[in-house]
Amino acid sequence: MSAFAYRNGVMHAESVPLSAIAAEVGTPFYCYSTAALEAHYSAYAGAFAGQDADVCYAVKANSNLAVIRAFARLGAGADVVSGGEMRRALAGGIPAGKIIFSGVGKTREEMRAALEAGIHQINVESIPEVEALSEVAVSLGVTAPIAFRVNPDVDAKTHAKIATGKKENKFGVDYDHAREVYAQAAKLPGIKPVAIAVHIGSQLTDLAPFRAAYERVAALLHVLREDGHDITRLDLGGGLGIVYKHEAPPDIADYAAMVKSITGNLGCRISLEPGRSLVGNAGILVSRVIYLKQGLHRRFVIIDAAMNDLIRPTLYEAYHGIVPVTEPAKGAATEPYDVVGPVCESGDTFALQRALPAMAPDELVAILSAGAYGAVMSSTYNTRPLIPEVLVNGDRFSVIRPRVSVEELLALDRVPDWLKD
Known part of the structure; x- marks a missing residue:
């Protein structure tokens, strides 16, 4: 049985609702079982x-x-x-x-x-x-x-x-x-x-x-x-x-x-x-829908995770399952969506024409099979801070790597004397 499954209409990691983790640590975040x-x-x-x-x-x-x-x-x-x-x-x-x-x-x-x-x-x-x-x-x-x-x-x-x-x-x-x-x-x-x-x-x-x-x-x-x-x-x-x-x-x-x-x-x-x-299958990436965008030929789901958080789809053309955290109604109709991130690259795409239930802004989605070559290959491209990693154990969870702030990123840089005012 998968460690990530729907219970009472909400996807859980073991015995912890993903929505509860999102409420505490924000999105996006990695979650491991x-x-x-x-x-x-x-x-x-x-x-x-x-x-x-x-x-x-x-x-x-x-x-x-x-x-x-x-x-x-x-x-x-x-x-x-x-x-x-x-x-x-x-x-x-x-x-x-x-x-x-x-x-x-x-x-x-x-x-x-x-x-x-x-x-x-x-x-x-x-x-x-x-x-x-x-x-x-x-x-x-x-x-x-x-x-x-x-x-x-x-x-x-x-x-x-x-x-x-x-x-x-x-x-x-x-x-x-x-x-x-x-x-x-x-x-x-x-x-x-x-x-x-x-x-x-x-x-x-x-x-x-x-x-x-x-x-x-x-x-x-x-x-x-x-x-x-x-x-x-x-x-x-x-x-x-x-x-x-x-x-x-x-x-x-x-x-x-x-x-x-x-x-x-x-x-x-x-x-x-x-x-x-x-x-690999002990981890997922949880993200939130920012916008739905209707293009001339495509409908886009823009989420707050990006290629800098999970680069496998961009680097390897890799497939990852994507599911809503709130369980869809049985037999719910699906629509084709391009699931994309906010990074300024056309390659910042998680899925093309993926059949998904009707999406809505602020909805949580889980990107599956993300425990391997996910967080470990992440970067700060577009000055996007590294996201949290969370470990679940039964009905408990702990942040095992906190979200990095923009201020912490900026503090790593040094401006030489000749560029200072």
Whole structure:
């Protein structure tokens, strides 16, 4: 059952009416469900319970400290892609020994911070990067446990902007060069290759690309061990999709069974890095209708949320369900609307010709499946302050990031002396 459902004619987050949250914090705002976060994590933990596996939350999907802490309390690790995300993971209660640092462009400062923290593993993506890491590790007198992220040249069959496992993508080292780069890395001081990492993309709705990638990784593992490398870990990345519209993503139990069939006899500890599938459908964006505008050929619903708050429809042509917070009458007629925001861009559009019940000014609407890559990708474009994030737990809710004021935004700028009166 969804954590967001109509009760007595009003959409609730668990047991809290969204209208009550709107009355207290204003609109727009993000709302997350603790019960949904816990249920999604437990689905992974349960499916992989019989395997030697760690579930490491991909922090980039939603990096709010309260969200991270909710997963930390359940025993999650973290996959991070920047020094800032590593600090968030640590501040959220993820032990350093459960953190994996991924990403194609780590700086020496980030490497130093990761090694000083004593994180579980650093996933490197090029020879120049591992050479830099070697220098940093030697300067600290430590040994860095690494995996190379291997690009298996597998088409994930997802959106081009979130596919990461083909030869033309910037990520990882080419599969055909993996043996060579592991040999080079093993000769560097302060470096210990302990794992192979792979990640082919996000929002996958078919197990076949995963299987193809994992089978290539398993084959590579045998070659590397024959070469004398003590590889004891496999980082299988994330990427399981969620339902935005009519998608049919694989069941996590089927995914776990597939992983076991390929890796179960390899003697490796497995790391999984789910992000979207943990938080995507655990969050929504609540907005208010400002105006209805009748154009020559279109009817527009102008809401107070905008592309700076949720950029996925603009960036990825992504679909998000949109529903009124007040439950429509059964069988209510619908009309086609373009749902748009107030930002001065034609791309500031959430839906085109979407069939919705008759809309009215001041009405609340919920944009669904917004828990992943929503608030975390927001900006202050058009000097629009960052909006609140709210976490619900049963019949309680708490603001976990307050609304930023325009005054706070202006206070970040500095005018040089020669421009002052």
